[in-house]
Amino acid sequence: MAEKKKSDEKTTVAHDKLVTMGREMVQEINMSESPSFLTPVRSRSNIKSDPDTGALYLGGSKETRTFVHVSQAKKFMQTVAIASKLKSFLEQGLHTSIRGLYYQLKFSIGEDVDEELFSEQSESNPLIEDLEASLDLKREDFNLSTDRKGVVAGNMTIKDKFGGDESIIDAAKQGRSGWMIPSDVDNGMEFVDIDADYVLVVEKDALWQRLNEDKFWKKNNCILITPKGQASRGTRRLIRKLADKKIPIYVFTDCDAWGWYIYWAIKTGSMNLAYLSKSLATPEARFIGVTMSDIEHYDFLKKLTITAKEVDIKRAQEMLSYPWISKHKQWVDELNIVLKTKKKIEQDALQGQRLTFVGDYVKEKITSGEILP
């Protein structure tokens, strides 16, 4: 067995939870009971949303996964195999992706049993979610790396312990590129110093590059993040952690279906990750724009709107049906402009008259407080 190389306390918690889970199963077997574990139901029926903030979370329904059960025996064995692999990753102090885990399972399990326990990765993914939900931890806590997307710059220093090394990352000294937000922003990573009046999350990388060139984050003492479209788990988690430090979070997207979705996923969590909303959602986030009513304040934008697509119209209608949105007159008014004019506007359009206007727009919005909840 590999030597233990626990990287920090969190990893120990994950390891302990896996060990406890296994011990309980052994006890059940010793008592001639079927080994089992309890996990929250993650299907739509058990996904609730806070009527006030819209934050998604799981309701109280739980289900038992048990070995001695015709339809569950295989899945149960698979879950135990996954838990065993995760335990070994933690003990080795090594990370891999869910694809790497899949191949580990495919290799080591197939050796001893006739039937291949895992023939497709789609079989292992929901079982990883079972473990995350059941043990109330994220896959990142079990040394599973996730897709990286998103970049950050600003007055933020991070101590990064990784692979046995320690690096100090200064997000203020990353030049034109910024620091890529990693898969795991919890384990082995700590904020040494943060000096920021707010966090600005910009949907598009092109706009992030524009603001970074203007030294927007330096001049305005903020942290500049782009999720590069839909936010990855690491980016959502970083935003949540910055909000935990009581730094206001402002989100700046296109005024269209996709832009709104990106905002609400950061704010309330998303359906398929509802079981992790506590760690990944940031209900404190506020919406800077762009909005169709910006046209009234900034005349040059009038000719830069574009025709809304069916998906934008449908999404605007859907949003109006959510109580946590329809209770805000500002959102109702904005969405109604889109529905009435059948027009939308992109954040890129702010550059139409003058490239550096993008930063002025953000500043004016924050100063005036004309920000949507």
Added chain:
Amino acid sequence: MAEKKKSDEKTTVAHDKLVTMGREMVQEINMSESPSFLTPVRSRSNIKSDPDTGALYLGGSKETRTFVHVSQAKKFMQTVAIASKLKSFLEQGLHTSIRGLYYQLKFSIGEDVDEELFSEQSESNPLIEDLEASLDLKREDFNLSTDRKGVVAGNMTIKDKFGGDESIIDAAKQGRSGWMIPSDVDNGMEFVDIDADYVLVVEKDALWQRLNEDKFWKKNNCILITPKGQASRGTRRLIRKLADKKIPIYVFTDCDAWGWYIYWAIKTGSMNLAYLSKSLATPEARFIGVTMSDIEHYDFLKKLTITAKEVDIKRAQEMLSYPWISKHKQWVDELNIVLKTKKKIEQDALQGQRLTFVGDYVKEKITSGEILP
């Protein structure tokens, strides 16, 4: 007019070329001729490939874009409008994306003429390519930022002058995340120090994270890059520049249609960027794997192959029809195994037995020289 803020010599070249282009047009007008410019034909008919290396390049066909021509007048005006905008971006020392350029055109042109000169961005994109090809420069040289994708770590120090600041980026001190490869790796950026025996380009970010955790680049004195799938322009350009420094380039992908495509696009360039192959393609690149014949050397991989899809089979057949591939027995043999077994293998599978095997595999390949051309 904004004050000139030329960032370096390259920018001056781009600016000078635009000015010269404009002056020549004025001369033509003064001589009562139709203003015009010459650009290489970029259609398939003029895309050639070196039968030896496969490197794509444009043939000698050129075409004249001229103003006094029923079908060209609008496009010509649009191109001149774009050239004028690019000149102003260079003079302002500011960057934007092609989407930002599109909105600038939409705003400023629509003001004075009845008809909107640009109604869709699809109209401006090919005209930017006209200018790149005609002036023999890249859009990045005209302060157009492009999509960023790709990460680098290794013993490489970069001086980055951007937005009036100067940063020193040490790609050896980026912790778990690496440095995101920027859109433009030429203008205002220089290599201060590079210490590397070779460059390893790993298709998948998950494998890059695996190797980075093992400090592979440190232990083996190499530069570790992932394009995160298909390589962005910035990543291709960085690889080209590293090859210019006589550092060997090794590419490590899945053994499937997509993996092969990523390799050949880095090596020979791609069809739609054939006019930039000189700057973006790296014919010196060599292919590490994975290959189906790896199974013979590494027994544990036998059970980790997966069924090839139609697209993989078709691509393998296509590749065998290219003279610059079919002349290499190694490639012919590899592709024939895929065609015969109808199996493929992913680089992730190398983790099946032991997570740290990935690095051992790369080392063994490079040491043994069992590398494909």
